[in-house]
Amino acid sequence: MRHLLTDQQMARHKEFKDFVALNVEPFAEAWDQEQKIPDHVVSMLASAGYLGSSLPPEYGGQGWDIVTLGLLNEAMGRGSSSLTGVLTVQAMVSMVLLKWGTEDQKGTWLPPLATGELIAAFALTESGAGSAIQSLATEFTWGPDRGSLILNGSKKWITCAQRAGVFLVFGKLEQRSMACLVPKGTPGLEVEPIRDLMGFRSAGLAQLTFKNVEIPSTNIVGKPGFAVSHVAPVGLQYGRISTACSGLGLLRGCFEESIAYAAVRKIADKTVGDIGMVRSLIARMGTDLEAGGYLCHNACHADDDHLPEVFEKTLMAKFFTSRAVVRAASDAVQIQGAAGCHASSPVSRYYRDAKIMEIIEGTTQIHEELLGKMFVDQARRLR
């Protein structure tokens, strides 16, 4: 796949991988056990410009293309799936504001998001509305003279919410879907950390509760009635691209750990890699890695070219890599046997993190529903 990258993209990918080898991989296990990423690590991401990678320079971002955003997430995903959560939600909120924000909103919010001075979270999921975003129960009502909004409801499983300084909250106003920025610390907003997840343990998930939270109406993003059809899909698009590429990085981790183990671990007079059944597992893993790389590049490239097909290409990339990494992580543990079941081997964490990839930014089943319908409709049109 490297032949599809420009020299600059390859150089940046190397820089990202070097960053991860030095600052992420050696510590990811400890973060997982402590269920927290230290603040200084997020500060390092910010200093390196990674939190504003795709925002234009006029707002303080790097202006990197989406292929490069994908490479960044792939590299980070190799080290820590939880850490990519910060990159993912920051990109989701930033890109929504870039597309649908007013000039005032862009001028106010994008510069601190680009530098990482401000961390954002994408507050869409509710306990009763996960992938079915049309079923949101969180409710906005108008305040006095329509100068403000009153927000009531709750959100669950919100990535990075423990750390975020601002939330992009989705709900309904007079039965129309709406999105609104809600700063942390607004009276009536409670942030309750969610601990003890199976994987993604240091991604800082939290539950949000809104009790008569008053927000200025200038914080509305987009227009009432368009949050589900136009605002959320822009964020989810970047969420899926980031997750697909992060899953690809995790898949590379499974592959690299497996081949390294298979090459040196001896059983009697043979190495594990001499066993045909292990070679079969590694062959599937390596081929999935190659195929996933092409799908992710295809999706990122379609986004850079602003093609309408980008949405289905991204669905395919996320669908494929998230399922492939679940298989690969399971096989990576299997190859290492008991050693792979212990925290001293990174593949035990990969196994737990991999499953999360099939849940976040749309479950596998939602992807199958959308993609399956698309392929069947294409066949009908060809008749």
Place this chain on the structure above:
Amino acid sequence: MTSVNAGAEYGVKETVRRFILRSINVADLNDDDDLFESGLVNSLFAVQLMTFIEKTFAIEVGMEDLDIENFKSLNAAAAFVVRKNGAG
């Protein structure tokens, strides 16, 4: 409407029609058929249509353009593109 605008609008309409017929499962589409009330489109269609219009006609759909009247039908989308191009 001037004849120049009418001609431009017809060209835009046919281009958008071809895209929609490629994207959704219908045999034909009338100029005033409501795309969103018809139930024919999935949750991704609105942003796909918007991205197609932006890419094909070199315009940018912004917050101020978020109005269902701009996208609800072929006629609406064509008029929006012509208006937006004129404004640019």
